[in-house]
Amino acid sequence: MTRTSTVAVTAVGPAIWGTTYYATTKWLPSGYPILDGAVRALPAGLALLALRWQLPSGVWWWRIGVLGMLNIGLFFPLLFVAAERVPGGIAGAVGAIQPLIVLMMSTVILRSRITATALAAGVGGVVGVTLLVVRASGHVDMVGVLAAVVGTAEMGLAIVLAKRWGRPPMSPVTLTGWMLTAGGLFLTPLALATEGLPQHLSGTNWFGLVYLAVIGGAVSYFLWMRGVGALPASAMSFLTLVVPLVAATIGWLALGQSLTPLQLLGMAVALASLVVGQRVVARPAGRPIPAAGQWRHGSTAAGLVDRRPSPAAGSRPARRADHPGRRADRAIQPLVRTRRAIGQHD
Numbered sequence: 001m002t003r004t005s006t007v008a009v010t011a012v013g014p015a016i017w018g019t020t021y022y023a024t025t026k027w028l029p030s031g032y033p034i035l036d037g038a039v040r041a042l043p044a045g046l047a048l049l050a051l052r053w054q055l056p057s058g059v060w061w062w063r064i065g066v067l068g069m070l071n072i073g074l075f076f077p078l079l080f081v082a083a084e085r086v087p088g089g090i091a092g093a094v095g096a097i098q099p100l101i102v103l104m105m106s107t108v109i110l111r112s113r114i115t116a117t118a119l120a121a122g123v124g125g126v127v128g129v130t131l132l133v134v135r136a137s138g139h140v141d142m143v144g145v146l147a148a149v150v151g152t153a154e155m156g157l158a159i160v161l162a163k164r165w166g167r168p169p170m171s172p173v174t175l176t177g178w179m180l181t182a183g184g185l186f187l188t189p190l191a192l193a194t195e196g197l198p199q200h201l202s203g204t205n206w207f208g209l210v211y212l213a214v215i216g217g218a219v220s221y222f223l224w225m226r227g228v229g230a231l232p233a234s235a236m237s238f239l240t241l242v243v244p245l246v247a248a249t250i251g252w253l254a255l256g257q258s259l260t261p262l263q264l265l266g267m268a269v270a271l272a273s274l275v276v277g278q279r280v281v282a283r284p285a286g287r288p289i290p291a292a293g294q295w296r297h298g299s300t301a302a303g304l305v306d307r308r309p310s311p312a313a314g315s316r317p318a319r320r321a322d323h324p325g326r327r328a329d330r331a332i333q334p335l336v337r338t339r340r341a342i343g344q345h346d
Contacts, residue, residue: 014240033080038188038190046181068179128268132245163233242274245270
C-alpha cells in the first residue's frame with residue numbers, strides 16, 4: 001500500500017469520530033458519558049480479540065494498558081463530557097491544537113526539533129478550524145472546555161508514546177482489541193458505580209450504542225492504530241483535523257446549518273494545513289520515526305529533526321560487515337597478483 005492510500009485509509013478513523021457529536025446529541029441517552037464510553041470500547045475490544053487472539057508479551061502488557069487508558073479509558077469520558085457540555089464547534093477548535101501538542105511533546109519524548117513548516121501548518125490548522133466551527137455564544141461551559149483540552153492532550157501523548165515504543169509483536173487487530181478491552185474494563189465498573197444504567201432505552205438509543213461500538217469503536221480504532229504503526233507521529237496528529245471538518249459537514253447536511261464565507265475560508269485553511277502537514281512528513285526520507293533504540297543520526301520525520309549528537313569529529317566510523325563476496329575477492333587477490341608477476345617475467 002502506498003503512502004497516499006495509507007493516509008487516506010487512516011483518515012477514515014477521524015472521519016468516523018467526527019460523527020460522534022451528532023451521535024451523542026441525537027442517538028444516545030443523555031447523562032451517561034462514562035457508560036457511553038464503556039459500551040463503545042468493551043464489546044468492540046472483545047470482538048476483535050475473538051477474531052485474532054494473542055496474549056501480549058513482556059513490556060507490552062503495561063504498554064498496552066497505558067495506551068488503552070490514554071486512548072480509551074480517559075479519553076472516552078472526556079470526549080462525551082465535552083460533547084454534552086459545549087457546542088461541537090468549540091470542542092472541535094480545542095481539538096485542532098493536537099498537532100501542535102504532538103510536535104511539542106515530540107521534542108521531549110522523541111528528542112526531535114520542530115521545523116518551521118510543521119509549526120506553520122499546526123498554527124494554520126488551529127486558525128482554520130476556529131474560523132470554521134466557532135460561533136458567537138453567550139455562555140461557555142468551562143468544565144466542558146477543560147474536558148476537551150485534557151482529552152486532546154492525553155490522546156496526543158498516546159500518539160507520541162506509540163511511536164516511541166514502536167510496533168508490538170502482534171497484528172493491528174489484536175493490538176486494537178487489547179487496547180479497547182483495557183479501556184473498557186476500566187470504564188465499565190466506573191460507569192456502573194457512578195451512573196448506573198438508564199431505566200429505558202428507545203430504538204434510537206440502541207441504534208446509537210451499536211453504531212458507537214461497531215463503527216465508532218472497532219472500525220475507527222483499528223484503522224487508526226494501523227496508521228499509527230505506518231505513519232509518523234505528527235502525520236497522525238494532523239489527520240485529527242478531519243474530525244471538525246466532518247462535524248461541520250454533518251451539521252450542514254443533516255442539521256440544516258448554513259456555512260458562511262468565513263467558515264468556508266476556515267475549511268479551506270484547515271484542509272491546506274492537513275495537506276501541508278502530510279507533505280512535511282513525507283519530504284525528509286519517507287521513513288517513520290524509529291522506535292526506541294533504533295535512531296540513526298540525521299534521520300528526520302514528521303516535521304521533526306533528530307537533534308541527537310553526531311559521532312565525535314575524527315572518530316572512525318564503524319566498519320560494515322563484510323559481504324561473503326568481498327571476503328572471497330580478498331582471498332584470491334594474492335593468487336591473481338602472483339600469476340600476473342609470472343606472466344610479466346615470462
